[in-house]
Amino acid sequence: MADRSRRRARQGTIASAAVLALAACNPDAVPVGPRVEVDTIGDTIIVRTLSGSVWNTEARLVPEVSIGQLEGADEYLFGSIGSIAVDGDWNVYVLDEQAQQVRVFDSGGAYLRTLGRRGEGPGEFGRAEAIALLPDGRLVVRDPGNQRVEVFGPGAGRTEQWGYSAGNMYFGRSPLVIDATGRTFLSTRDLSREGFVMHIVVVGPDGTPVDTLPEPLSDYDAPTLSAEGESMVLSRVVPFSPEFLWTIHLSGHFLTGLSAEYRIELRRDEGVLRIERAGDPVPVHDEERASTRGFLEGSMRNTQPDWNWNGPPIPQHKPFFYELLAGRDGRIWVRVATEAYPVENENHDPEDPYSPPVVWREPLRYDVFEPDGTYLGAVAPPDGFEYYKPPVFNDDHVWAVTQDELGVERVVRYRIEVGAR
Numbered sequence: 001m002a003d004r005s006r007r008r009a010r011q012g013t014i015a016s017a018a019v020l021a022l023a024a025c026n027p028d029a030v031p032v033g034p035r036v037e038v039d040t041i042g043d044t045i046i047v048r049t050l051s052g053s054v055w056n057t058e059a060r061l062v063p064e065v066s067i068g069q070l071e072g073a074d075e076y077l078f079g080s081i082g083s084i085a086v087d088g089d090w091n092v093y094v095l096d097e098q099a100q101q102v103r104v105f106d107s108g109g110a111y112l113r114t115l116g117r118r119g120e121g122p123g124e125f126g127r128a129e130a131i132a133l134l135p136d137g138r139l140v141v142r143d144p145g146n147q148r149v150e151v152f153g154p155g156a157g158r159t160e161q162w163g164y165s166a167g168n169m170y171f172g173r174s175p176l177v178i179d180a181t182g183r184t185f186l187s188t189r190d191l192s193r194e195g196f197v198m199h200i201v202v203v204g205p206d207g208t209p210v211d212t213l214p215e216p217l218s219d220y221d222a223p224t225l226s227a228e229g230e231s232m233v234l235s236r237v238v239p240f241s242p243e244f245l246w247t248i249h250l251s252g253h254f255l256t257g258l259s260a261e262y263r264i265e266l267r268r269d270e271g272v273l274r275i276e277r278a279g280d281p282v283p284v285h286d287e288e289r290a291s292t293r294g295f296l297e298g299s300m301r302n303t304q305p306d307w308n309w310n311g312p313p314i315p316q317h318k319p320f321f322y323e324l325l326a327g328r329d330g331r332i333w334v335r336v337a338t339e340a341y342p343v344e345n346e347n348h349d350p351e352d353p354y355s356p357p358v359v360w361r362e363p364l365r366y367d368v369f370e371p372d373g374t375y376l377g378a379v380a381p382p383d384g385f386e387y388y389k390p391p392v393f394n395d396d397h398v399w400a401v402t403q404d405e406l407g408v409e410r411v412v413r414y415r416i417e418v419g420a421r
Contacts (some may be wrong), residue, residue, distance in 0.1 A: 009069050034375050039230045041296060043271030043372035047373030055377030059368075060413035061385075061398055067092060067109045068240045068410030075111040078409045081401045083130040083176065085139070085264045086328075086392045093131055093139060094411055100125045102141065102152075104410075115139065115152050123159040125150065130176035131393035132184070134205060140184055142176045149184065151207070162207035164188070177326075179252035182316065200248075209233045216254050218244035225311040227304040239292045240284050242319040251371075259319035264334065266371075275332070275373045281317035288360045289314045291342075295356055321367075327393030335387060336378075338363045338413060349365070379416060 034052040038045065069076040079098025086092055090107035095116075100118040105111055115123050126145025133139055138153040144166035151160040164186055177185040182205035183184050189198045202211040227234045237243070242260035249255045249266055257264040266273040284292075293314055300307045318337035335347040340362040349355040364387055368376045379386075384402040384407075391400035398414045 014123045036375075044106060044274055045271065045373075046274045046276060048276040049375040053375050053377035055418045057377065057419055059377055059379045059416050059418045061381050062417045063382075063412050064397075064415050065107070065413040066329065066402075066410050067094070067105050067412075068408065070406060070408045073111070075114070081389060081409045081411065082128070083390065084392060084399055084401065084411055085131045085133050086394065086399050087133050087137060090413070092411055092413070093133070095128060095131045095141070097129065100128055100141065102128075102131060113156075116141065116150065120146060122161060123150065123152070131176070132176040132178045134178055134184075134216055135180070135182050136205070140176060140178065142186065145384070149186070149203070149207075158337065158352065160207065162203060163205070164201055164209075169373065173388065173390075175325075177248040179248070180250050181205075181252065183252055185213075185252075187215075187247050206355075215247040216244075216256050216264065218245055218256075218258055220260070223312045225300065225309065227300040227307045232303065234300060236296065236300070240315045240318045243322075245321070245324050247324045247326055249332070252332045254323050255326060255332065257324055259293050259321045262320040263330070263370055264324065266332070273373055275369055277367070277375060279320075281320055282339050283317055284315060284330040285340065285360075287342065287358075288340055291356055291358060291360060295354070300353065323387070324391065325366075325390070327395075329393070329395050331376075331393060332369040332371070334367040336365050336367050377418070381414075 003219070006227055027058075033054055033056070035046045037050060037052040039048070050350050060416070067076065068078055078094065078096050080096065081094055082097035084092060085096040092105045092109075094103050094105070094129045096103065100116065102115040103111065104113050104115065114371055116123055116128065118125060120126060124146075125141065127141045128141050128145070128150070130142040131139060136154060138151055141150040141152070143150055147163065147166055148375065149162040149164060149318050151162065152158070166188055174187055176247070179185070184203040186199060186201045186203060188201055198215040200213040200215065201209055202213060204210045221240070222243055223238045225236045225238060242258060244256070244258050246256040251268065253264050253267040255264065262277045262279060264275045266275070293309075297309070312404070321334045321336045322333040329335060340360040342358045343361050345357055345359050348356065348357045364381045364385055366379045366381070370376060381400070384404055386401040386403055390402040391398055398416065400412055400414065402412050404410075
C-alpha cells in the first residue's frame with residue numbers, strides 16, 4: 001500500500017547543505033560531515049546518524065557577557081536565579097526567586113529596570129518560578145503561588161493577569177514554554193485515585209485557554225525502590241535507569257524519547273520526525289555503582305532504618321540521555337550521558353550518609369540537532385554551567401546560569417565556537 005511504503009534516501013544527503021555552508025565559513029575545514037540514513041515509514045520520517053557530524057569536532061562555549069557580582073550594586077546581586085529569558089535585542093530577563101522580582105539587563109549586561117515584587121496585587125508575585133517572552137515582546141511569568149500568569153507589557157507599567165489553577169499548589173523546575181505562534185503551555189497537576197495526574201493547559205496570546213493536553217505517557221515504567229516510615233512512603237527510581245522524557249518544541253508539538261535507546265520523536269502536523277543516533281551506551285563503573293548504591297541506601301534508611309534493597313540492581317550502562325530541550329530557533333538539544341570520574345570529597349563526614357568519601361563527576365555534554373534531524377555535533381559547557389536551571393538556546397548562542405566556587409550566581413552569554421581553541 002502507498003501509505004505503508006518504505007524508502008531509503010542516500011546516506012549523508014540531509015546534511016550536505018549544512019556541511020557546504022560550514023566549509024564556506026572555514027575554508028580550512030575538511031567537510032567530512034555526518035553519515036546519515038533517511039527512512040520513511042508511513043507518515044514517519046526516520047533520520048539516523050551513523051557517524052560523524054556537521055561540525056566534525058566537539059564545540060565549546062566561549063563567554064561573551066557576564067551579569068552578576070559577588071559585591072556591588074544590589075541590581076547585580078542575585079539571591080537565587082530561577083529562570084531566564086532573552087528577547088530579540090538580546091536583552092536578558094532574570095527571575096530572582098529569592099527576591100521575587102525580574103531584573104532586565106541590556107545585551108551588554110547593563111541594568112535597565114526591575115519588574116514585579118512580592119505580593120498578591122497586579123504586577124506582584126506569590127511564588128514566581130519561570131519566565132518567557134511572547135513573540136510581541138511581552139514578558140510572561142508563571143506564578144503558582146498566586147495561581148495565575150502575570151504578563152508585563154506592551155509598554156512600561158502595563159500588566160495583565162491570566163488566571164489558572166496550578167493544581168495542589170504544584171511547583172516545578174520545568175521551563176515556561178511559548179511556541180512560535182504565541183501559545184503558552186502551562187503544566188498543572190491534580191490529585192486523583194491513581195495519584196497525581198498532569199495535563200497541559202494551552203493559552204492563546206490574549207490569555208484565553210484554547211486547549212488542554214494530556215501529559216505524554218509511555219508504556220515503560222521505570223524500576224523503583226521504596227522505603228516505608230512511620231508517616232511516609234519514600235520512592236526512588238533505580239539510579240541510571242532509562243526514563244521517558246518529553247518537552248514542547250518551538251512548533252508547539254511534543255518532543256519525546258525513551259532513553260533506553262538513542263531515539264527521539266518530534267510530532268509534527270505532517271507526521272512524525274524520528275531522530276536516531278548510532279552508538280554504544282556509556283558504562284557505569286563498578287566503583288561508581290557501589291558509591292551510588294551506598295549513598296542511596298543511607299538515604300532510604302533515614303526513612304526505614306532496617307531497609308534493604310528491594311528493587312532490581314543498578315544497570316551496567318547509563319541511559320543514552322537525561323534531558324530533551326528545545327531552542328528558540330527550533331534546534332533540538334539533548335543532554336547526553338558521559339563517562340564519570342572520581343573526585344575526593346574534601347568535605348567528607350563519616351557520620352553523614354549524604355557525604356561519601358568520593359564523588360563521581362559526569363562531564364556535561366549536549367548533542368545538537370537541526371529541526372530536520374541533522375546532527376550538528378556535541379557541545380561541552382564549562383565548569384559551573386547550571387544545566388538544571390533551563391538555559392536559553394538560540395542559533396549560535398547560549399544564555400545560562402553559572403555558579404562559581406564561592407556560590408555566586410551569574411547569567412552568562414556564550415558563543416558556540418567550532419574548531420578554534
